Amino acid sequence: MRNFIQPGKVLTAVAPSGGVVSGQLVQVGLIIGVAATSAAEGEQYELALGEVYELPKVSAQAWTMGAAIYMDATGIATTVATDNTKIGVAAAAAANPSGSGLVRLNDNF
Template structure:
């Protein structure tokens, strides 16, 4: 195909703010995990699909397969849908309280 550019699982975008490697980042409707540190406006590679340990809303318990969202205020993974963007699902159960959870990013743009 002459029009194919790349698979799209790793994309390079301008960092919306200073980001650190491993952080959940959202640029418009594109969500992924930063592959490296980047200053605001610099190119950062986002990994859009895969299983990651990410910060979560501590006061929530997760069940395997539960839909997860990126909290618009904190940037953490949450089960709260209202006002937030879906990012994938819980890959493992997570306790309440706990600071991190295992997330399966699905790579869909919403």
């Protein structure tokens, strides 16, 4: 294909106010990804999409594999849908309490 640009598993984005830290869950418009690199505000960074990541979660939640996972306003993964953005599904069970869980990020809309 003459119009193919790239696979799209990693996109270059510009860091928002406060910058980004490698491994941080980031939302850019409708795109949800994990910062693959750190960057100060206004600098470019790589945003990884799809795939499975270990992300900080609401500690007091137990997750089952395949459960819908959302991102709250603070960037923490949760099973609570209300007022949160769907980011993917739990890739494995996660205990209550636990500070992180495995999430398979959505890579299509």
